Amino acid sequence: MSDAIRYERVGDIAVLTAQNPPVNALGLDVRRGLLAGFERAETEGAKAVLIYGDGRTYFAGADIREFGKPMQAPSFADLCTRIEASPLIVVSALHGTALGGGLEVALSSHYRIAVPSAKMGLPEVHLGILPGAGGTQRLPRVAGVGMALDMITTGRPIGAAKALENGIIDRVVEGEPREIGLAYTQELLEAGAPRRAVCDLPAPKGVDFDAMHVALLKKGRGQLSPATALRAVQAACEADSFEAGLRRERELFMELMNSDQRLGMIHAFFSERAVSKLPELKGVAPRVLAEMGVIGGGTMGAGIATAALLSGLKVTMLEMTDAAAAAAQGRIEGNLKGAVKRGKISADQFTALTTQALTLATDYSALAQVDLVVEAVFEDMSVKKTVFTQLDAVCKPGAILASNTSYLDINEIAACTSRPEDVIGLHFFSPAHVMKLLEVVVADKTAIDVVATGFALGKMLGKISVRSGVCDGFIGNRILAAYRACADHMILDGASPYQIDAAMTAFGFAMGPFAVADLAGLDIGWAARKRLAPTRDARERVPSFPDKLCEDGHFGQKTGKGYYVYEAGKRGGTPNPDVPGLIDANRAELGLTPRVFTDAEITRRYMCAMVNEAAKVVGEGIARRPLDVDMTLLFGYGFPRYHGGPLKWADIVGLDDILADINTYAKGDDFFWQPAPLLQQLVADGRCFDDLNKEAS
Template sequence: MTTPVTYSTHGAIAVLRIDNPPVNALSQAVRQGLSDGMDRAEADADVAAIVICGGGRAFIAGADISEFGKPPMQPHLPELCTRIEASPKLVVAAMHGVSLGGGLEVALGCHYRVAQPSARVGLPEVHLGLIPGAGGTQRLPRLTGAEKAVEAITTGRHIKAPEALELGIIDRIEDGDSQEIGIAYAQDLLSKGAGPRPVSAMPPAEAIDWDATYDAVLKKGRGQISPATAVRAVQAASELSFDDGMTRERDLFMELMGTDQRKGLIHAFFNERAVSNLPELKGVEPRALQSIGVIGGGTMGAGIATAALLARLNVTLIEMTEEAVEAARDRITGNLQGALKRGKITQAQFDALTTQALTVATNYDTLSDVDLVVEAVFEDMDVKKQVFGKLDAVCKPGCVLATNTSYLDVNEIAASTKRPDDVIGLHFFSPAHVMKLLEVVVADATAPDVVATGFALGKMLGKISVRAGVCDGFIGNRILAVYRTAADHMVLDGASPYQIDKALTDFGFAMGPFAVADLAGLDIGWATRKRKAPDRHPEERVPTYIDRLCEQGHFGQKTGEGYYIYEAGKRGGTPNPKIAELVAAEQRDLGITPRDFTDAEIVRRYMCAMVNEGARVVEEGIAKRPLDVDMTLLFGYGFPRYWGGPMKWADIAGLDSVLADIERFAKEDAWFWQPAPLLKQLVAEGRSFDDLNRAG
C-alpha cells in the first residue's frame, strides 16, 4: 500500500508531499504520514528545514468527509498542527489550489507560507455548523487582526492569494511547481538566517467590540449560531493565552458538534451533492449540448439566456416583435454587465457573449440547429401548446424541447407534439441566472437521455438540479401552496400577516410568505385560485380577502401596494392598513372570532403543513426521496440551511410529535390537516425520512 505522504530530501530541505487524490483530504493516514515525516526530518541532522506541499489539485482541501460521524482517530488535527509548529526546524507550507479548513490550519501551524498566484485559502467550517477546531480561530487573528479574522471565519469565504498576502495569511506568492517554490523559499530563508517563527508566539490581536460584533454576525446569519460562536472563539484569542485560547476553541467546537444546526448543515452539505446522482441515469449519456434556444425574453427568459451564456453556450432567443427583441437584448446585456462588474467575466468575454454567442430574433426558423429549447412564455396551456407546435415543426430531430412551466401539466404539453419523448420540464427560478434551483420535471414519455440532458444542462449552469414528477406545482410550488394556505388560515383565525412574516424570518427563512407574495406578484396567486376554483372541494377553506386588493389593481411590489406599501427609493415595505380591514370583513362574513397566536405556534403550523405535504409528494413519487424535497426548499424557497430542509427538520423535531400536532390541528379542520399516510407509516414503524434517503 502506498503512503499518502512521501518523504524526500533535497540538500538540507526535507519535503513532505501529500498525495491523497483527489484533493488531499486530511484522512487519518495523511495526518499520520505528516506526523511521521516530521519525526524523520527532525531526527536527521543534515535537515535544516521542512517543506510541506501537496501533489495533484490542491495543498489540502480540508477534512476527509468519509470520516464524518465516526470517532476521531489519532493523530488528532489540533495536536498535529501544534506538533508541526513546535518543530525546532524551520517549516514552510507551499500551497497551491485550495487550502481549506484543516488544510489552512496545517499551513498556519507551519512557520512560513508561500503560495502560487492562483491559490485560495479559507476556513469554511461555519457552513457545517462548526468553527475551526485545530487552532484556526487562535492563529489567524494573530496574522490578520481580529476584525479581518472574524470576517474570514464567519463567512467561510475563499480568499485568493493576493488578498491572503495582503492580510498576512501567506508570506510570499511565487509562480511554479508548489514543491519547487517551497524548496526555493526555504533555501532563501535559511540563507538569511531565519529560524522557526511560530504563529502562536506572535502577539494576540487587539480587541474589538466583541458583543456588538457577535450581535451583528448573529443577525446576519438569521439565527445560525456557528458564525456567532466563531466570534467568541476569536475573542478568546485576543483575551487569553494561546494555550487557554486553544482550550476555549475546543470547548466551543465540541458544543457545536452536539447541536441540531450542525445536523441540518451536514445533511445539506452531503445531499446538495447527492440530489443529482440518480440511479436511473447511470450509464445514460446526455445528448450533445452546445447551443440552446429560449422562447420569450421577459425576466425569466432573459435570465435563462444569461445563465446559458455565462456557461459558454450559444443562445438564440425568440421574441414576437422587434421592440420586444431589443428589450430582451437590453435585459440580457444588463445581466451580463452585472457579471462583468462582479468580476465573473472579463470585458473581452462580455463583448464576445453579447456580439457573437447571443442571437435575438423573431423567426422560429433560427432555432433549426439548436440542441435544446426552453420555452419561457406566459403560464397558459393554450399559449404553450402553440409554442410547442412551432418548435415541433422547426427543431431538428433529437432537439430537447423543454417547458419552464411552474404548474402546468408537462404530459399534456408533451402530448401536443409529435415527439413527446423529447419533451421535459425545466423549471427555473427567477432570476434564473442567480437562483440555484432547477426542477427537472420528467413526463411519462420523456426519454432517459433527455432526462440526462436536463441534468447535464443544470450542471453546466451551476444549478442544484432536482428530479420531479408531474403534478400541479411539481415539488416546490405544490408544497408552497399548502404551507402558504396554512399561513392564510392563520390570518383568518387571528394572526396578522406581519406577525407571521416576522415569526418565520426569526425562524430563519429569508422572507416571510406575505413578503414573498408581494415580491412574486399577487396576481399569480389570484390567477391560480381562479384556475383551481372549478375543481375545489367544498370543505376547502380559501381566503379571498386578498382578491379584493387584486381587483383594485394592486399586485405587490410591482404596483407599489400589496400586503405592504412600497415607496420609491425605500428598501422594504410598511404594513398596508387596508389588509386588516379586508381580513376583518371576511372574518365577519364567515363568523370567525379571531384569536391570538404565539410565534412558536405560527412556526409549528407552517412547518407541519410543509412536512405533511412533503410526505405526500414523496409517497406519490413526485419526489423520489425526502432529500429531494429538502434540496428544493433550501435552494428555491429560502428555507434556512441550518435546518437541512423541512424533512430533516421533521426528523430532528421527531416525526411522532409532528404527527401528533397534525392530528390535533385536524380536529379544527379535518380537510386541510389530513395526515399523510407515509408520515403515519414511518411513525408506526419507528423510522425517519433519513431512513428513506439511505434506502435510495
C-alpha cells in the same frame, strides 16, 4: 510511514509529500503520516521540514467521509500543535487550495510560500462549526482580527496575493510547489532563519466583539456558527495564554458540534452534492448542447437567456414583435452589465455575448437548428400548447423541447407534439441567472437521455438540479401551496400577515410568506386559484381576501401595493392599512371569531404543513428522496440552510411529535390536515426521513 505521505531527504530538508488524491484530504492516514514524518525527521537529524501536496492541491480540507464520526488520533488540533512545536524549521508550500484543516496545518508551519493561483480559507461556518485546530487563534495573530474575522465568519477563501498582503503567507512565487518550497527552505537555512511559531506571536488587538456578535446573528438570521466563531477569535485577543485560547476554541467548537444547526448544515452539504446524482443516469450520455432557444423575453426568459450566455451557449431569443424583442435584448444586456460590474465577465466578453452569442428573432423558423428550446411564456395551458405545436413543426429531430411552467401538466403539453419523448420540464426560478434551483420535471414519456441533458444543462448553468415527477406545482410549488394555505387559514382564524411574516423571519427565512408573495406577484397565486376553482373540493377553506387585493389591481411590489405598500427609493414595504379590513370582512362573511396565535404556534403549524405535504410528495414518488425536497426548499424557497431543509428539520425535532400535532390540528380541519401516509409509516416503524436517503444512495 503511511502511504498517504511520502518521506524523503533532500540534503538537510525532510520533504513530506501528501499523496491522497484527488484533493489530499486530511484523513486519518494523512494525519498519521505527517506525525510519523516529523518524528523521523527529528530523529534522523534533519534541519527543516517541507510540507507540500502532490497532484493538483495542498491539503484541501478534511476528509468528508469522517464527518460526524469521532475523530481518531491524531486529531487536527493535536497534529497542528505537534507541527508548530517541532524544533526544526517547518515550511509549507501551497498550491491549489488550502482550506479548513489544510490552512490550519499551514498556519502551524513556521513559514509559508504559495504559487500565485493558490487559494486559502476557513469555510467551517458553512458546516455549522468553526475552525477547531487553532485556526481562530493563529489566523488573527498573523493577519489581524479584522481580516481573520472576515475569513472565518464568512467562510470565503482568498487568493495568494491577498493572503500575502495580510501576512498569511510569506512569499508568492510562480513554479512547482516542490521546487519553490525546496528553494525557499534552503534559503531560510542558509540565512540562519529562526523558528517562527505563530503561537509565540503576541495576542492581537481586539474590537467591539459584542456589537459584532449581534450584527452577525442578525446578518445570518440566527445562524450560530459565525457568531460563535467570533467568540473564539475574541479568546485569541483576551485569553491569558495561547493555550487558554485553544481551550476556549475547543469548548466553542464542541458546542457547535453538538448543535442541531450543525446537523442541518452537514445534511445540506452532503445533499447538495448528492441531489443530481441519479442512479438511472449512470452511463447515460446527454445530447449535444451548443445552441439554445428561449421563447419569451420577460424577466424569466431574459434571466434564462442570460444564464445560458454566461455558460458559453449560443442563444436565440424569440419574441412576437420587434418591440418585444428589443425589450428582451435590453433586459439581457442589463443582466450582463450586472455581471460586468461584479467582475464575472469583461467588457469585451459583454460585447461578444450581446453581439455574437445572442440572436434576436420574431419567427419560429429561427429555432430550426437549436439543440434545446425553453419556453417562458404566459402560464396558460392553451398558450403553451400553441407554442409546442409550432416548435414540433420547426425544430430539428432530436431537439429537446422544454417548458418553464411552474404548475402545468408536462404530460399534457408533451401530448400535443409528435415527439413526447423529447419534451421535459425545466422549471427555473426568478431571476433565473441568479437563483440556483432548477427543477427537472420528467414526464411519462421523456427519454432518459433527455433527462440526462436536463441535468447536464443545470451543471453548465451552475444550478442545483432536482428531479421532479409531474403533479400540480411539481415539488416546490406544490409544497408552497400547502404552507401558504396554512398561513391563510391562520389569518382567517385570527393571526395577521405581519405576525406570520415576523414569526417566519425569526425562524430564519429572509422574508415571510406574504412579503414573498408580494415579491413574486399576487397575480400568480390568483391565476392558480382561478385555474383550480372548478375542481376544488367543497371542504377546502379558501380565503377571499387575497383575491380582493388582486381585483383592486394590487399585485405586490410591481404595482406598489399588496400586503405591503412600497415607495420608490425605499427598501422593503410597510403594512398595507387596507389589508386588515379585507381580512375582517372575510372573517365576518364566514362567521369566524378571531383568536390569538403565539409566534411559536404560527411557526409550528406552518412547518407541520410544509413537512406533511413534503412527505406526501416523497410518498407519491414526485420527489425520489427526502433530500430532493430539502434541496428544493433550500435553493428555491429560502429555507434556512442551518435547519437542513424541512424534512431534515422534521427528523431533528422528531417525527412522532410532528404527527401528533398534525392529528391535533385535524380535529379542527380534517380535510386540510390529513396526515401523509409516509409520515405515519415512518413513525410506526420508528424510522426517519434520513433513513430513506441512505436507502436511495
